[in-house]
Amino acid sequence: MPGHFPVDLDAVRGRHSEHFQRFGRRRQTALAIAAAAFALLIFAIGELGFFDGKLLAGLGRLAEITGLMLPPDPKDWAHVRLFSSALLETIAISLLGTLAAAALALPLAFLAARNVTAQRVVRFFSRRSLDTIRSVDILVWALIWVNVVGLGPFAGALAIMTADIGTFGKLFSEAIEAADRKPVEGIVSAGGGKFLGVRFGIIPEVFPVLVSQVLYFFESNTRSASIIGIVGAGGIGLYLAEAIRTLELQQTSFIILMILVSVALIDYVSGQLRFAVIGRRGVVS
Structure with missing residues:
Protein backbone atom coordinates (compact mmCIF):
# COMPACT_ATOMS: atom_id res chain seq x y z
CA MET A 1 0.00 0.00 0.00
CA PRO A 2 1.30 3.49 -0.84
CA GLY A 3 2.45 5.36 2.24
CA HIS A 4 2.43 2.22 4.37
CA PHE A 5 5.60 1.59 6.35
CA PRO A 6 6.31 -1.68 8.17
CA VAL A 7 6.48 -1.41 11.93
CA ASP A 8 9.06 -3.33 13.90
CA LEU A 9 6.78 -4.42 16.74
CA ASP A 10 9.60 -6.08 18.66
CA ALA A 11 11.62 -2.88 18.63
CA VAL A 12 8.65 -0.86 19.82
CA ARG A 13 7.95 -3.43 22.53
CA GLY A 14 11.56 -3.22 23.65
CA ARG A 15 11.52 0.58 23.89
CA HIS A 16 8.14 0.78 25.63
CA SER A 17 7.88 -2.48 27.49
CA GLU A 18 5.82 -0.96 30.30
CA HIS A 19 2.93 -0.32 27.92
CA PHE A 20 2.80 -3.95 26.80
CA GLN A 21 2.51 -5.44 30.27
CA ARG A 22 -1.10 -6.45 30.82
CA PHE A 23 -0.91 -6.73 34.58
CA GLY A 24 2.16 -4.92 35.80
CA ARG A 25 2.59 -3.92 39.41
CA ARG A 26 1.34 -0.39 38.81
CA ARG A 27 -1.77 -1.59 37.03
CA GLN A 28 -2.47 -4.17 39.69
CA THR A 29 -2.16 -1.48 42.36
CA ALA A 30 -4.44 0.87 40.40
CA LEU A 31 -7.03 -1.89 39.91
CA ALA A 32 -6.91 -2.77 43.60
CA ILE A 33 -7.41 0.88 44.62
CA ALA A 34 -10.29 1.25 42.16
CA ALA A 35 -11.95 -1.94 43.42
CA ALA A 36 -11.56 -0.83 47.04
CA ALA A 37 -13.01 2.60 46.25
CA PHE A 38 -15.98 1.02 44.45
CA ALA A 39 -16.59 -1.34 47.36
CA LEU A 40 -16.46 1.59 49.78
CA LEU A 41 -18.95 3.47 47.60
CA ILE A 42 -21.40 0.55 47.61
CA PHE A 43 -21.01 0.15 51.37
CA ALA A 44 -21.64 3.88 51.97
CA ILE A 45 -24.71 3.84 49.71
CA GLY A 46 -26.08 0.88 51.65
CA GLU A 47 -25.40 2.54 55.01
CA LEU A 48 -27.27 5.66 53.88
CA GLY A 49 -30.35 3.59 53.12
CA PHE A 50 -30.37 3.57 49.32
CA PHE A 51 -31.14 -0.16 49.18
CA ASP A 52 -34.06 -0.33 51.64
CA GLY A 53 -36.75 0.78 49.18
CA LYS A 54 -37.28 4.29 50.53
CA LEU A 55 -36.18 5.94 47.29
CA LEU A 56 -38.57 3.93 45.12
CA ALA A 57 -41.41 4.50 47.56
CA GLY A 58 -40.63 8.22 47.64
CA LEU A 59 -40.79 8.56 43.85
CA GLY A 60 -44.53 7.97 43.97
CA ARG A 61 -44.92 10.61 46.67
CA LEU A 62 -42.77 12.98 44.59
CA ALA A 63 -45.06 12.51 41.59
CA GLU A 64 -48.07 13.19 43.81
CA ILE A 65 -46.57 16.40 45.18
CA THR A 66 -45.62 17.52 41.67
CA GLY A 67 -49.22 17.02 40.58
CA LEU A 68 -50.46 19.15 43.49
CA MET A 69 -48.05 21.95 42.50
CA LEU A 70 -49.58 22.27 39.03
CA PRO A 71 -50.65 24.64 37.70
CA PRO A 72 -48.66 27.43 39.40
CA ASP A 73 -51.14 29.79 41.01
CA PRO A 74 -50.39 32.89 43.14
CA LYS A 75 -54.06 33.00 44.28
CA ASP A 76 -54.55 36.72 43.52
CA TRP A 77 -52.84 39.86 42.24
CA ALA A 78 -52.00 40.98 45.75
CA HIS A 79 -49.74 37.95 46.10
CA VAL A 80 -48.20 38.63 42.67
CA ARG A 81 -47.24 42.15 43.76
CA LEU A 82 -45.96 40.86 47.09
CA PHE A 83 -43.86 38.11 45.51
CA SER A 84 -42.55 40.46 42.80
CA SER A 85 -41.41 42.98 45.39
CA ALA A 86 -39.69 40.23 47.39
CA LEU A 87 -38.02 38.90 44.24
CA LEU A 88 -36.64 42.34 43.37
CA GLU A 89 -35.32 42.53 46.93
CA THR A 90 -33.64 39.15 46.43
CA ILE A 91 -31.95 40.34 43.22
CA ALA A 92 -30.80 43.52 44.98
CA ILE A 93 -29.34 41.46 47.84
CA SER A 94 -27.46 39.30 45.36
CA LEU A 95 -26.15 42.26 43.33
CA LEU A 96 -24.97 44.33 46.29
CA GLY A 97 -23.44 41.34 48.08
CA THR A 98 -21.60 40.16 44.97
CA LEU A 99 -20.20 43.58 44.06
CA ALA A 100 -19.10 44.28 47.64
CA ALA A 101 -17.41 40.89 47.86
CA ALA A 102 -15.55 41.44 44.56
CA ALA A 103 -14.35 44.89 45.64
CA LEU A 104 -13.05 43.61 48.99
CA ALA A 105 -11.57 40.39 47.60
CA LEU A 106 -9.48 42.03 44.86
CA PRO A 107 -6.81 43.57 47.15
CA LEU A 108 -6.68 40.35 49.18
CA ALA A 109 -6.16 38.43 45.94
CA PHE A 110 -3.14 40.57 45.06
CA LEU A 111 -1.71 39.94 48.53
CA ALA A 112 -2.20 36.17 48.03
CA ALA A 113 -0.73 36.02 44.50
CA ARG A 114 2.85 34.75 44.24
CA ASN A 115 3.78 36.92 41.27
CA VAL A 116 2.70 40.12 43.08
CA THR A 117 3.52 39.61 46.77
CA ALA A 118 7.05 38.43 47.45
CA GLN A 119 6.73 38.12 51.24
CA ARG A 120 5.78 34.55 52.11
CA VAL A 121 4.33 35.55 55.47
CA VAL A 122 1.89 38.00 53.86
CA ARG A 123 0.87 35.43 51.26
CA PHE A 124 0.41 32.74 53.91
CA PHE A 125 -1.85 34.81 56.15
CA SER A 126 -3.79 36.14 53.16
CA ARG A 127 -4.45 32.64 51.83
CA ARG A 128 -5.35 31.23 55.23
CA SER A 129 -7.72 34.12 55.87
CA LEU A 130 -9.47 33.45 52.57
CA ASP A 131 -9.62 29.72 53.39
CA THR A 132 -11.18 30.46 56.78
CA ILE A 133 -13.87 32.70 55.31
CA ARG A 134 -14.59 30.23 52.50
CA SER A 135 -14.97 27.29 54.87
CA VAL A 136 -18.14 28.73 56.45
CA ASP A 137 -21.34 28.16 54.46
CA ILE A 138 -23.49 31.08 53.37
CA LEU A 139 -26.40 29.92 55.55
CA VAL A 140 -24.17 30.06 58.60
CA TRP A 141 -23.05 33.57 57.66
CA ALA A 142 -26.71 34.53 57.22
CA LEU A 143 -27.54 33.28 60.72
CA ILE A 144 -24.55 35.17 62.13
CA TRP A 145 -25.43 38.47 60.43
CA VAL A 146 -29.12 38.15 61.33
CA ASN A 147 -28.06 38.00 64.97
CA VAL A 148 -25.66 40.93 64.49
CA VAL A 149 -27.72 43.42 62.46
CA GLY A 150 -31.21 41.95 62.78
CA LEU A 151 -33.68 40.53 60.29
CA GLY A 152 -33.91 41.94 56.78
CA PRO A 153 -32.11 42.30 53.44
CA PHE A 154 -29.08 44.04 54.97
CA ALA A 155 -28.17 40.80 56.76
CA GLY A 156 -28.62 38.89 53.49
CA ALA A 157 -26.32 41.21 51.54
CA LEU A 158 -23.69 40.95 54.29
CA ALA A 159 -23.96 37.15 54.27
CA ILE A 160 -23.41 36.93 50.51
CA MET A 161 -20.57 39.44 50.69
CA THR A 162 -18.79 37.58 53.47
CA ALA A 163 -19.20 34.13 51.92
CA ASP A 164 -18.01 35.31 48.49
CA ILE A 165 -14.93 37.17 49.71
CA GLY A 166 -13.12 33.89 50.30
CA THR A 167 -14.17 32.37 46.97
CA GLY A 186 8.54 45.13 29.93
CA ILE A 187 7.03 47.92 32.03
CA VAL A 188 9.60 47.46 34.80
CA SER A 189 12.52 47.36 32.34
CA ALA A 190 11.26 50.62 30.78
CA GLY A 191 11.52 52.34 34.15
CA GLY A 192 8.06 51.77 35.57
CA GLY A 193 7.66 50.62 39.15
CA LYS A 194 6.03 47.43 40.37
CA PHE A 195 2.72 49.21 40.95
CA LEU A 196 2.63 50.36 37.33
CA GLY A 197 3.54 46.84 36.25
CA VAL A 198 0.54 45.49 38.09
CA ARG A 199 -1.75 48.30 36.94
CA PHE A 200 -0.89 48.13 33.23
CA GLY A 201 0.57 44.64 32.91
CA ILE A 202 -1.66 42.34 34.99
CA ILE A 203 -5.02 44.04 35.50
CA PRO A 204 -5.84 44.54 31.78
CA GLU A 205 -5.08 40.87 31.13
CA VAL A 206 -7.10 39.39 34.01
CA PHE A 207 -9.94 41.93 34.01
CA PRO A 208 -12.18 39.99 31.55
CA VAL A 209 -11.72 36.82 33.62
CA LEU A 210 -12.62 38.63 36.82
CA VAL A 211 -15.72 40.17 35.24
CA SER A 212 -16.85 36.75 33.98
CA GLN A 213 -16.49 35.30 37.47
CA VAL A 214 -18.38 38.17 39.10
CA LEU A 215 -21.23 37.88 36.60
CA TYR A 216 -21.48 34.13 37.14
CA PHE A 217 -21.58 34.56 40.92
CA PHE A 218 -24.25 37.24 40.61
CA GLU A 219 -26.45 34.67 38.87
CA SER A 220 -25.57 31.97 41.39
CA ASN A 221 -26.08 34.28 44.37
CA THR A 222 -29.60 35.08 43.18
CA ARG A 223 -30.46 31.47 43.91
CA SER A 224 -28.56 31.58 47.20
CA ALA A 225 -30.36 34.77 48.24
CA SER A 226 -33.64 32.93 47.73
CA ILE A 227 -32.53 30.36 50.29
CA ILE A 228 -31.04 32.60 52.97
CA GLY A 229 -34.36 34.45 53.14
CA ILE A 230 -35.69 31.38 54.91
CA VAL A 231 -33.59 32.24 57.97
CA GLY A 232 -34.75 35.86 57.96
CA ALA A 233 -32.17 37.46 55.69
CA GLY A 234 -34.74 39.15 53.44
CA GLY A 235 -36.00 38.40 49.97
CA ILE A 236 -38.44 35.89 48.58
CA GLY A 237 -37.11 32.95 50.58
CA LEU A 238 -39.37 33.76 53.53
CA TYR A 239 -42.48 33.52 51.35
CA LEU A 240 -41.21 30.34 49.75
CA ALA A 241 -40.66 28.71 53.14
CA GLU A 242 -44.07 29.87 54.35
CA ALA A 243 -45.80 28.48 51.24
CA ILE A 244 -44.09 25.11 51.73
CA ARG A 245 -44.89 25.05 55.46
CA THR A 246 -48.59 25.75 54.90
CA LEU A 247 -48.76 23.30 51.97
CA GLU A 248 -49.69 26.05 49.49
CA LEU A 249 -48.01 24.01 46.79
CA GLN A 250 -49.38 25.96 43.83
CA GLN A 251 -48.03 29.16 45.35
CA THR A 252 -44.75 27.32 45.92
CA SER A 253 -44.47 26.38 42.25
CA PHE A 254 -45.36 29.96 41.23
CA ILE A 255 -42.54 31.34 43.41
CA ILE A 256 -40.09 28.75 42.05
CA LEU A 257 -41.14 29.67 38.50
CA MET A 258 -40.50 33.35 39.24
CA ILE A 259 -37.02 32.51 40.52
CA LEU A 260 -36.28 30.39 37.44
CA VAL A 261 -37.38 33.15 35.05
CA SER A 262 -35.34 35.78 36.92
CA VAL A 263 -32.22 33.59 36.90
CA ALA A 264 -32.65 32.97 33.16
CA LEU A 265 -32.96 36.71 32.49
CA ILE A 266 -29.92 37.44 34.65
CA ASP A 267 -27.98 34.78 32.75
CA TYR A 268 -28.92 36.40 29.42
CA VAL A 269 -27.99 39.91 30.58
CA SER A 270 -24.75 38.62 32.13
CA GLY A 271 -23.84 36.96 28.84
CA GLN A 272 -24.35 40.22 26.95
CA LEU A 273 -22.25 42.13 29.47
CA ARG A 274 -19.53 39.49 29.33
CA PHE A 275 -19.39 39.69 25.54
CA ALA A 276 -19.25 43.48 25.78
CA VAL A 277 -16.18 43.22 28.03
CA ILE A 278 -14.24 40.38 26.41
CA GLY A 279 -15.60 40.70 22.87
CA ARG A 280 -17.04 37.91 20.80
CA ARG A 281 -13.78 36.13 20.15
CA GLY A 282 -14.35 32.56 19.18
CA VAL A 283 -18.11 33.07 18.77
CA VAL A 284 -19.43 31.86 15.42
CA SER A 285 -22.05 34.20 14.05
Whole structure:
Protein backbone atom coordinates (compact mmCIF):
# COMPACT_ATOMS: atom_id res chain seq x y z
CA MET A 1 0.00 0.00 0.00
CA PRO A 2 1.30 3.49 -0.84
CA GLY A 3 2.45 5.36 2.24
CA HIS A 4 2.43 2.22 4.37
CA PHE A 5 5.60 1.59 6.35
CA PRO A 6 6.31 -1.68 8.17
CA VAL A 7 6.48 -1.41 11.93
CA ASP A 8 9.06 -3.33 13.90
CA LEU A 9 6.78 -4.42 16.74
CA ASP A 10 9.60 -6.08 18.66
CA ALA A 11 11.62 -2.88 18.63
CA VAL A 12 8.65 -0.86 19.82
CA ARG A 13 7.95 -3.43 22.53
CA GLY A 14 11.56 -3.22 23.65
CA ARG A 15 11.52 0.58 23.89
CA HIS A 16 8.14 0.78 25.63
CA SER A 17 7.88 -2.48 27.49
CA GLU A 18 5.82 -0.96 30.30
CA HIS A 19 2.93 -0.32 27.92
CA PHE A 20 2.80 -3.95 26.80
CA GLN A 21 2.51 -5.44 30.27
CA ARG A 22 -1.10 -6.45 30.82
CA PHE A 23 -0.91 -6.73 34.58
CA GLY A 24 2.16 -4.92 35.80
CA ARG A 25 2.59 -3.92 39.41
CA ARG A 26 1.34 -0.39 38.81
CA ARG A 27 -1.77 -1.59 37.03
CA GLN A 28 -2.47 -4.17 39.69
CA THR A 29 -2.16 -1.48 42.36
CA ALA A 30 -4.44 0.87 40.40
CA LEU A 31 -7.03 -1.89 39.91
CA ALA A 32 -6.91 -2.77 43.60
CA ILE A 33 -7.41 0.88 44.62
CA ALA A 34 -10.29 1.25 42.16
CA ALA A 35 -11.95 -1.94 43.42
CA ALA A 36 -11.56 -0.83 47.04
CA ALA A 37 -13.01 2.60 46.25
CA PHE A 38 -15.98 1.02 44.45
CA ALA A 39 -16.59 -1.34 47.36
CA LEU A 40 -16.46 1.59 49.78
CA LEU A 41 -18.95 3.47 47.60
CA ILE A 42 -21.40 0.55 47.61
CA PHE A 43 -21.01 0.15 51.37
CA ALA A 44 -21.64 3.88 51.97
CA ILE A 45 -24.71 3.84 49.71
CA GLY A 46 -26.08 0.88 51.65
CA GLU A 47 -25.40 2.54 55.01
CA LEU A 48 -27.27 5.66 53.88
CA GLY A 49 -30.35 3.59 53.12
CA PHE A 50 -30.37 3.57 49.32
CA PHE A 51 -31.14 -0.16 49.18
CA ASP A 52 -34.06 -0.33 51.64
CA GLY A 53 -36.75 0.78 49.18
CA LYS A 54 -37.28 4.29 50.53
CA LEU A 55 -36.18 5.94 47.29
CA LEU A 56 -38.57 3.93 45.12
CA ALA A 57 -41.41 4.50 47.56
CA GLY A 58 -40.63 8.22 47.64
CA LEU A 59 -40.79 8.56 43.85
CA GLY A 60 -44.53 7.97 43.97
CA ARG A 61 -44.92 10.61 46.67
CA LEU A 62 -42.77 12.98 44.59
CA ALA A 63 -45.06 12.51 41.59
CA GLU A 64 -48.07 13.19 43.81
CA ILE A 65 -46.57 16.40 45.18
CA THR A 66 -45.62 17.52 41.67
CA GLY A 67 -49.22 17.02 40.58
CA LEU A 68 -50.46 19.15 43.49
CA MET A 69 -48.05 21.95 42.50
CA LEU A 70 -49.58 22.27 39.03
CA PRO A 71 -50.65 24.64 37.70
CA PRO A 72 -48.66 27.43 39.40
CA ASP A 73 -51.14 29.79 41.01
CA PRO A 74 -50.39 32.89 43.14
CA LYS A 75 -54.06 33.00 44.28
CA ASP A 76 -54.55 36.72 43.52
CA TRP A 77 -52.84 39.86 42.24
CA ALA A 78 -52.00 40.98 45.75
CA HIS A 79 -49.74 37.95 46.10
CA VAL A 80 -48.20 38.63 42.67
CA ARG A 81 -47.24 42.15 43.76
CA LEU A 82 -45.96 40.86 47.09
CA PHE A 83 -43.86 38.11 45.51
CA SER A 84 -42.55 40.46 42.80
CA SER A 85 -41.41 42.98 45.39
CA ALA A 86 -39.69 40.23 47.39
CA LEU A 87 -38.02 38.90 44.24
CA LEU A 88 -36.64 42.34 43.37
CA GLU A 89 -35.32 42.53 46.93
CA THR A 90 -33.64 39.15 46.43
CA ILE A 91 -31.95 40.34 43.22
CA ALA A 92 -30.80 43.52 44.98
CA ILE A 93 -29.34 41.46 47.84
CA SER A 94 -27.46 39.30 45.36
CA LEU A 95 -26.15 42.26 43.33
CA LEU A 96 -24.97 44.33 46.29
CA GLY A 97 -23.44 41.34 48.08
CA THR A 98 -21.60 40.16 44.97
CA LEU A 99 -20.20 43.58 44.06
CA ALA A 100 -19.10 44.28 47.64
CA ALA A 101 -17.41 40.89 47.86
CA ALA A 102 -15.55 41.44 44.56
CA ALA A 103 -14.35 44.89 45.64
CA LEU A 104 -13.05 43.61 48.99
CA ALA A 105 -11.57 40.39 47.60
CA LEU A 106 -9.48 42.03 44.86
CA PRO A 107 -6.81 43.57 47.15
CA LEU A 108 -6.68 40.35 49.18
CA ALA A 109 -6.16 38.43 45.94
CA PHE A 110 -3.14 40.57 45.06
CA LEU A 111 -1.71 39.94 48.53
CA ALA A 112 -2.20 36.17 48.03
CA ALA A 113 -0.73 36.02 44.50
CA ARG A 114 2.85 34.75 44.24
CA ASN A 115 3.78 36.92 41.27
CA VAL A 116 2.70 40.12 43.08
CA THR A 117 3.52 39.61 46.77
CA ALA A 118 7.05 38.43 47.45
CA GLN A 119 6.73 38.12 51.24
CA ARG A 120 5.78 34.55 52.11
CA VAL A 121 4.33 35.55 55.47
CA VAL A 122 1.89 38.00 53.86
CA ARG A 123 0.87 35.43 51.26
CA PHE A 124 0.41 32.74 53.91
CA PHE A 125 -1.85 34.81 56.15
CA SER A 126 -3.79 36.14 53.16
CA ARG A 127 -4.45 32.64 51.83
CA ARG A 128 -5.35 31.23 55.23
CA SER A 129 -7.72 34.12 55.87
CA LEU A 130 -9.47 33.45 52.57
CA ASP A 131 -9.62 29.72 53.39
CA THR A 132 -11.18 30.46 56.78
CA ILE A 133 -13.87 32.70 55.31
CA ARG A 134 -14.59 30.23 52.50
CA SER A 135 -14.97 27.29 54.87
CA VAL A 136 -18.14 28.73 56.45
CA ASP A 137 -21.34 28.16 54.46
CA ILE A 138 -23.49 31.08 53.37
CA LEU A 139 -26.40 29.92 55.55
CA VAL A 140 -24.17 30.06 58.60
CA TRP A 141 -23.05 33.57 57.66
CA ALA A 142 -26.71 34.53 57.22
CA LEU A 143 -27.54 33.28 60.72
CA ILE A 144 -24.55 35.17 62.13
CA TRP A 145 -25.43 38.47 60.43
CA VAL A 146 -29.12 38.15 61.33
CA ASN A 147 -28.06 38.00 64.97
CA VAL A 148 -25.66 40.93 64.49
CA VAL A 149 -27.72 43.42 62.46
CA GLY A 150 -31.21 41.95 62.78
CA LEU A 151 -33.68 40.53 60.29
CA GLY A 152 -33.91 41.94 56.78
CA PRO A 153 -32.11 42.30 53.44
CA PHE A 154 -29.08 44.04 54.97
CA ALA A 155 -28.17 40.80 56.76
CA GLY A 156 -28.62 38.89 53.49
CA ALA A 157 -26.32 41.21 51.54
CA LEU A 158 -23.69 40.95 54.29
CA ALA A 159 -23.96 37.15 54.27
CA ILE A 160 -23.41 36.93 50.51
CA MET A 161 -20.57 39.44 50.69
CA THR A 162 -18.79 37.58 53.47
CA ALA A 163 -19.20 34.13 51.92
CA ASP A 164 -18.01 35.31 48.49
CA ILE A 165 -14.93 37.17 49.71
CA GLY A 166 -13.12 33.89 50.30
CA THR A 167 -14.17 32.37 46.97
CA PHE A 168 -13.44 35.50 44.95
CA GLY A 169 -10.08 35.89 46.67
CA LYS A 170 -9.05 32.39 45.66
CA LEU A 171 -10.31 32.68 42.07
CA PHE A 172 -8.88 36.16 41.58
CA SER A 173 -5.46 35.19 42.97
CA GLU A 174 -5.28 32.16 40.68
CA ALA A 175 -6.16 34.33 37.67
CA ILE A 176 -3.49 36.86 38.68
CA GLU A 177 -0.87 34.13 39.10
CA ALA A 178 -1.72 32.76 35.63
CA ALA A 179 -1.17 36.15 33.98
CA ASP A 180 1.71 36.52 31.50
CA ARG A 181 4.79 38.03 33.16
CA LYS A 182 6.19 39.59 29.98
CA PRO A 183 4.08 42.79 30.07
CA VAL A 184 5.09 43.40 33.67
CA GLU A 185 8.76 42.77 32.89
CA GLY A 186 8.54 45.13 29.93
CA ILE A 187 7.03 47.92 32.03
CA VAL A 188 9.60 47.46 34.80
CA SER A 189 12.52 47.36 32.34
CA ALA A 190 11.26 50.62 30.78
CA GLY A 191 11.52 52.34 34.15
CA GLY A 192 8.06 51.77 35.57
CA GLY A 193 7.66 50.62 39.15
CA LYS A 194 6.03 47.43 40.37
CA PHE A 195 2.72 49.21 40.95
CA LEU A 196 2.63 50.36 37.33
CA GLY A 197 3.54 46.84 36.25
CA VAL A 198 0.54 45.49 38.09
CA ARG A 199 -1.75 48.30 36.94
CA PHE A 200 -0.89 48.13 33.23
CA GLY A 201 0.57 44.64 32.91
CA ILE A 202 -1.66 42.34 34.99
CA ILE A 203 -5.02 44.04 35.50
CA PRO A 204 -5.84 44.54 31.78
CA GLU A 205 -5.08 40.87 31.13
CA VAL A 206 -7.10 39.39 34.01
CA PHE A 207 -9.94 41.93 34.01
CA PRO A 208 -12.18 39.99 31.55
CA VAL A 209 -11.72 36.82 33.62
CA LEU A 210 -12.62 38.63 36.82
CA VAL A 211 -15.72 40.17 35.24
CA SER A 212 -16.85 36.75 33.98
CA GLN A 213 -16.49 35.30 37.47
CA VAL A 214 -18.38 38.17 39.10
CA LEU A 215 -21.23 37.88 36.60
CA TYR A 216 -21.48 34.13 37.14
CA PHE A 217 -21.58 34.56 40.92
CA PHE A 218 -24.25 37.24 40.61
CA GLU A 219 -26.45 34.67 38.87
CA SER A 220 -25.57 31.97 41.39
CA ASN A 221 -26.08 34.28 44.37
CA THR A 222 -29.60 35.08 43.18
CA ARG A 223 -30.46 31.47 43.91
CA SER A 224 -28.56 31.58 47.20
CA ALA A 225 -30.36 34.77 48.24
CA SER A 226 -33.64 32.93 47.73
CA ILE A 227 -32.53 30.36 50.29
CA ILE A 228 -31.04 32.60 52.97
CA GLY A 229 -34.36 34.45 53.14
CA ILE A 230 -35.69 31.38 54.91
CA VAL A 231 -33.59 32.24 57.97
CA GLY A 232 -34.75 35.86 57.96
CA ALA A 233 -32.17 37.46 55.69
CA GLY A 234 -34.74 39.15 53.44
CA GLY A 235 -36.00 38.40 49.97
CA ILE A 236 -38.44 35.89 48.58
CA GLY A 237 -37.11 32.95 50.58
CA LEU A 238 -39.37 33.76 53.53
CA TYR A 239 -42.48 33.52 51.35
CA LEU A 240 -41.21 30.34 49.75
CA ALA A 241 -40.66 28.71 53.14
CA GLU A 242 -44.07 29.87 54.35
CA ALA A 243 -45.80 28.48 51.24
CA ILE A 244 -44.09 25.11 51.73
CA ARG A 245 -44.89 25.05 55.46
CA THR A 246 -48.59 25.75 54.90
CA LEU A 247 -48.76 23.30 51.97
CA GLU A 248 -49.69 26.05 49.49
CA LEU A 249 -48.01 24.01 46.79
CA GLN A 250 -49.38 25.96 43.83
CA GLN A 251 -48.03 29.16 45.35
CA THR A 252 -44.75 27.32 45.92
CA SER A 253 -44.47 26.38 42.25
CA PHE A 254 -45.36 29.96 41.23
CA ILE A 255 -42.54 31.34 43.41
CA ILE A 256 -40.09 28.75 42.05
CA LEU A 257 -41.14 29.67 38.50
CA MET A 258 -40.50 33.35 39.24
CA ILE A 259 -37.02 32.51 40.52
CA LEU A 260 -36.28 30.39 37.44
CA VAL A 261 -37.38 33.15 35.05
CA SER A 262 -35.34 35.78 36.92
CA VAL A 263 -32.22 33.59 36.90
CA ALA A 264 -32.65 32.97 33.16
CA LEU A 265 -32.96 36.71 32.49
CA ILE A 266 -29.92 37.44 34.65
CA ASP A 267 -27.98 34.78 32.75
CA TYR A 268 -28.92 36.40 29.42
CA VAL A 269 -27.99 39.91 30.58
CA SER A 270 -24.75 38.62 32.13
CA GLY A 271 -23.84 36.96 28.84
CA GLN A 272 -24.35 40.22 26.95
CA LEU A 273 -22.25 42.13 29.47
CA ARG A 274 -19.53 39.49 29.33
CA PHE A 275 -19.39 39.69 25.54
CA ALA A 276 -19.25 43.48 25.78
CA VAL A 277 -16.18 43.22 28.03
CA ILE A 278 -14.24 40.38 26.41
CA GLY A 279 -15.60 40.70 22.87
CA ARG A 280 -17.04 37.91 20.80
CA ARG A 281 -13.78 36.13 20.15
CA GLY A 282 -14.35 32.56 19.18
CA VAL A 283 -18.11 33.07 18.77
CA VAL A 284 -19.43 31.86 15.42
CA SER A 285 -22.05 34.20 14.05
